[in-house]
Amino acid sequence: MITLPSLSNLPPKRVSIAEAMQTAQQLHAQGDVASAEKIYKLILEAEPNHGDGIFYLGMILFQGKKFDEAFTLLKRAVQIHPNVFEFHYNLGLIYESNGHFEQALECYRRVVELEPSGNAHSNLAKNLTDSGQLTEAIEFARVAVQRLPHAQRAIAHNNLGAALTLRGELAQGLENYKFAIAIDVENASMHSNYLLACNYVANPDLTLLFQEHKKFGEKFESFIPKLYENPLAAQAKKVQRARVDYKVRIGYVSPDFYGHAVGQFIEPILATHDKNKFDVFCYSDNFHTDDSTARMKALVSNWRQVNEMNDEDVARMIQTDGIDILVDLAGHTARNRMGVFIRKPAPIQVTWIGYPNTTGLSTMDYRITDALADPVGAADALHTEKLLRLPECFSCFQAPRQSPDVGPLPALANGFITIGSFNNFAKITPHVMRVWIDIMNRVPGSRLLLKNRSLDNPRLKNLILEELCKHGADPKRVDLRSPDILPMDHLNGYNLLDIALDSFPYNGTTTTCEALWMGVPVITLAGNNHVSRVGVSQMTNLGLPELIARDTNDYVHIAEELANDLPRLVALRRGMRERLKNSPLMNVTRFTKNLEEAYEAMWKKYLAEPGA
Numbered sequence: 001m002i003t004l005p006s007l008s009n010l011p012p013k014r015v016s017i018a019e020a021m022q023t024a025q026q027l028h029a030q031g032d033v034a035s036a037e038k039i040y041k042l043i044l045e046a047e048p049n050h051g052d053g054i055f056y057l058g059m060i061l062f063q064g065k066k067f068d069e070a071f072t073l074l075k076r077a078v079q080i081h082p083n084v085f086e087f088h089y090n091l092g093l094i095y096e097s098n099g100h101f102e103q104a105l106e107c108y109r110r111v112v113e114l115e116p117s118g119n120a121h122s123n124l125a126k127n128l129t130d131s132g133q134l135t136e137a138i139e140f141a142r143v144a145v146q147r148l149p150h151a152q153r154a155i156a157h158n159n160l161g162a163a164l165t166l167r168g169e170l171a172q173g174l175e176n177y178k179f180a181i182a183i184d185v186e187n188a189s190m191h192s193n194y195l196l197a198c199n200y201v202a203n204p205d206l207t208l209l210f211q212e213h214k215k216f217g218e219k220f221e222s223f224i225p226k227l228y229e230n231p232l233a234a235q236a237k238k239v240q241r242a243r244v245d246y247k248v249r250i251g252y253v254s255p256d257f258y259g260h261a262v263g264q265f266i267e268p269i270l271a272t273h274d275k276n277k278f279d280v281f282c283y284s285d286n287f288h289t290d291d292s293t294a295r296m297k298a299l300v301s302n303w304r305q306v307n308e309m310n311d312e313d314v315a316r317m318i319q320t321d322g323i324d325i326l327v328d329l330a331g332h333t334a335r336n337r338m339g340v341f342i343r344k345p346a347p348i349q350v351t352w353i354g355y356p357n358t359t360g361l362s363t364m365d366y367r368i369t370d371a372l373a374d375p376v377g378a379a380d381a382l383h384t385e386k387l388l389r390l391p392e393c394f395s396c397f398q399a400p401r402q403s404p405d406v407g408p409l410p411a412l413a414n415g416f417i418t419i420g421s422f423n424n425f426a427k428i429t430p431h432v433m434r435v436w437i438d439i440m441n442r443v444p445g446s447r448l449l450l451k452n453r454s455l456d457n458p459r460l461k462n463l464i465l466e467e468l469c470k471h472g473a474d475p476k477r478v479d480l481r482s483p484d485i486l487p488m489d490h491l492n493g494y495n496l497l498d499i500a501l502d503s504f505p506y507n508g509t510t511t512t513c514e515a516l517w518m519g520v521p522v523i524t525l526a527g528n529n530h531v532s533r534v535g536v537s538q539m540t541n542l543g544l545p546e547l548i549a550r551d552t553n554d555y556v557h558i559a560e561e562l563a564n565d566l567p568r569l570v571a572l573r574r575g576m577r578e579r580l581k582n583s584p585l586m587n588v589t590r591f592t593k594n595l596e597e598a599y600e601a602m603w604k605k606y607l608a609e610p611g612a
Contacts, residue, residue, distance in 0.1 A: 003042075017043055021052060033060055051081040055090070062094055070094070085114035089123075099288060101131050112140070118147030122156040129163045132453040132482075135460045137163040154184035158193060165197045166426050167460065168467070173197055186223070188339060191216050192332035199357055199531045200506050202431050206529055210382040213360030216332075217342075217384060221362060224311075224342045227319055238347075241324065242607050247279045250599065251323035251346065253314075254354065255285040255307075255335035259292040259487075261510035262329050262354050267292060268398040270299040272592040278599070281321055283314065285335055311339030318345040325599055328364070331355015348602050351385060353395050356506075356531035358383040366602060368595070370394040372537040373530045382529070388598050392584035393541045396591035397513040399581070402488055406519035406577055407495035409570050417563040419499045420449030422483075422490075422511050425464070427503035430471065435552050436501055437473045442556060443563040448473065451481040451493055494518035498569055499562055504555075505532035512538055516580045519573040523558050525549045541584045 003014050015023070024039035040057035043050050058073030074091045081087055092107030108124040122144035128137035141160035145153055157180035165173030177194035184190060195216060198209055240246070250273075256262035273280050281302040284293075297303045302321070306314045314337065318326060326346035330336035331354045341349055344363045351359050352368040359367075367385040370393050374380075380387055411417050419439060421428065428450070440446050448468075455461050461480050469475055484490040491514060494500070500515040502508055502524035512522050512535060524535025526548050539547050549555035562569060580586055 017047055017050065021050075024053075025056065028056065028060070033063070036060065049080055051077050051084070051087070054080065055087055059090065067098065083114060085111045085120070088114065089120075092127075096127065097287060101127065105131060116147075118144045118152070118156060121147065122159050125156070125159045125163065129159065129166065132455075133460070134163045134167040135463060138167070151183065154180045154187065154190065157183070158190045161197065162193065165200065166424070167463075168425055168428060168430070170197065170200050170426070170429060174201075185219075188216075188220050189336075191219075192336055192338065193334075195332045195357075195360075196355075197426075200426055200429070202429055202505055204505070204529075206378075206382055209529075210358065213332075213358050214384060215360070216338075217360035217362055220338070221342050224339060226342070226344045226363070227315055229319075237322075238607065247277060248599065248603050249279045249281065249322055249324045251281040251283060251318055251321065251326045252329055253283045253285065253318075253326065253337050253340065254329035255337075256329065256354070257282060257284045257293055257296050258286065258288055258290045263292050263296070264398050264510060265353055265395050266329060267296055267299070268396055268588040269592055269595065270296055272588050274592075274596060277596065281323060283318065283337075285314075285337060311337060311343065315340045315343040315345040324348060325350060325602060327352055328359070329354040331357065331359055348606055350388075350602070356534065357529070358385060360384055368394060368598060369530060370537055372540050373533045375533075379529065388602070390591075390594045390598060392594065393537050393591070395509070395585075396588050397510075397517075397580070397585050398588070399517060399586065400487060400491060400514075403517065404488060404492045404495065406573060409498060409566065409573050410496055411498045411566060411569065414447075416445040416447060417443050417498045418447045418449055418496060419443075419501055419559065419563070420451070420479075420497050421501045421503060421508075422451045422493065422514075423503045423508045425450075425452050425455075427506040427508070430467070432503055433468055433473075434471045435555060437468065437471050438556050439501075439559045439563075440473065440477060442560045445477075446563065447477050447479060449479045449481065449496060451483060453483050455480050455482045490514075491518055494520050499523065499559060501559070502535045505529075507532060507534040509534050509538075513580075513585065516542065516576055519576040521547060521562065521569070521572045521576065523547050523549060523555060523562070525552065525555050538585060542579060543583065544579075 020039055020043050024036045028036035037057065037060050040053050040060065043053040044057065054073050055077035058070045058077060061073065062070035074094065078087050078091055088107045088110045092104045092111065095104035095107060105127055108127055112120045112124050121140045125137045125141035125144060128140065138160065141156055141163055144156035145160060148156055157176045161173045161176035161180060164176060174197055177197055180190045181187065181194055195213055198212060252266065254262060270280065279302065280300045281304065282296065282300050283304045283306050285307050287307050304317060323346040325348045328341055328351040331351055333354055338359065338361065341361055342363055349364050350366045350368060351364050362384055364385045366388045367383055368388050368390060371389045373394055374387055374389065419436070436448060440448055464480060465475055465478060468478055484493060494515055495518060497520045500520045500522040502512060502522050504525040505527045507524060515522050522535065524539055524547060526536045527533055536548055539545060547558060549558055584590065
């Protein structure tokens with residue numbers, strides 16, 4: 001027996017530990033965390049090895065961000081009750097939310113052993129995919145689909161679609177995404193996953209692809225309410241904001257304000273914005289932080305952490321902040337906030353850099369691009385947004401804070417040409433493989449080097465090698481490498497390449513800039529839409545249009561000619577970093593000025609429009 005403290009004006013009373021546990025859990029569920037914590041501690045004073053008491057006190061400490069104490073208790077609870085799958089599952093969630101993915105996987109594997117349900121298999125599949133163990137992820141996701149009733153299979157199909165897409169099995173991946181969104185019709189995140197995967201399709205029907213994005217907008221706009229305000233109040237705000245001395249409020253929304261590719265492109269802009277003309281706000285939707293996050297936080301006076309807030313509350317925060325131009329940096333990529341933009345919390349809404357296509361939303365006013373990535377004409381009809389083309393390029397690359405020197409051309413020491421790509425494997429389709437193998441066959445003795453996170457897993461590495469060999473590759477001339485953890489090591493990997501090969505139809509962006517920074521020329525294939533014309537924009541702005549291929553035959557021909565011209569490769573390598581530094585791709589001052597002029601044009605147009 002223990003004595004409970006007075007609660008709700010009731011006197012203290014003596015109860016059994018079981019009754020105390022029940023009371024604590026009720027209080028915990030009702031949100032009275034402080035009272036629940038007191039009771040859990042009393043339970044543990046009376047019975048130090050009470051597994052449930054240890055576990056739930058650990059959960060409270062975790063919610064209070066007392067991570068070290070929480071982990072100590074939670075791991076102890078699992079040791080006391082090693083066969084309670086809920087303990088392993090929740091411990092796994094906490095590991096996962098703090099970026100300890102290997103430990104989370106161990107917990108989830110134990111969950112599957114103890115409770116081999118479809119949901120447990122599906123959750124394990126998701127985490128295996130996140131860690132790059134795609135073959136095993138597919139196996140567990142397929143078991144999940146089999147074990148779950150049809151109405152509950154959406155998440156399992158979604159997880160299976162993700163793993164298959166990343167492994168390069170796009171057709172099956174898309175099929176499973178379609179199953180998922182047909183079952184869970186109101187799940188916007190799953191629908192976004194499907195749209196993102198559609199961009200990997202070779203030779204897509206662009207009109208059909210546009211319609212798929214429009215369906216997303218039409219569906220979710222039909223049942224997500226927009227934020228309205230009194231028209232007179234809105235007009236009064238508009239008049240007030242038209243003052244000459246008014247600073248326009250720009251809000252950037254992203255889950256990627258860290259050492260992510262998007263973070264690398266937005267950081268120099270945040271540093272260069274004219275603070276006399278603009279008040280900058282950042283809405284960060286990720287618990288993950290690093291040195292890049294700290295630098296970006298220091299660059300803006302208004303930083304909002306929104307990862308624990310729902311779309312409605314984030315939209316209301318943005319509205320309260322009085323944001324004039326709200327900029328989406330995610331599109332349909334992971335952890336996007338399309339639900340915020342559907343609610344229209346700002347008078348002008350813009351999408352930029354995070355996603356290579358239309359959002360499909362009628363509430364998204366503009367998409368920022370350039371005339372090379374989205375040529376005037378056909379592209380305009382394939383967007384719900386108005387395309388606003390910057391004068392030169394649509395993004396600006398920031399040099400890595402630390403990077404190795406550009407090494408000598410590897411072929412000089414090796415005696416053979418090394419071609420390769422460090423792109424996401426989902427971009428390296430069987431068609432791309434065949435073209436790259438054709439280059440190898442035309443350049444005697446050449447080697448192919450691929451590096452990405454999919455190659456962490458030995459089983460998957462063997463499968464990819466088998467796939468390459470099936471298309472005619474000599475396994476002795478193929479080098480498959482897992483990614484390097486440290487940025488310096490990753491960049492140094494480019495010193496192994498003589499020629500980088502851009503993926504198609506989904507071009508690289510950051511990977512291309514990194515290759516160029518390390519002196520490696522990149523051959524790209526011009527397509528018909530933004531996702532397949534990023535390379536066109538980059539190579540043109542770099543002053544190397546001769547590296548842009550018209551078709552796959554031209555792509556192979558350019559690679560063959562370059563491989564057989566070592567003096568040219570040496571010259572390109574020696575001058576590439578300076579060429580990149582002096583190009584529009586790295587002129588952050590000019591780029592930010594162009595971007596700000598675009599914002600000002602949007603703003604003037606809005607102020608000139610009649611009514612609110």
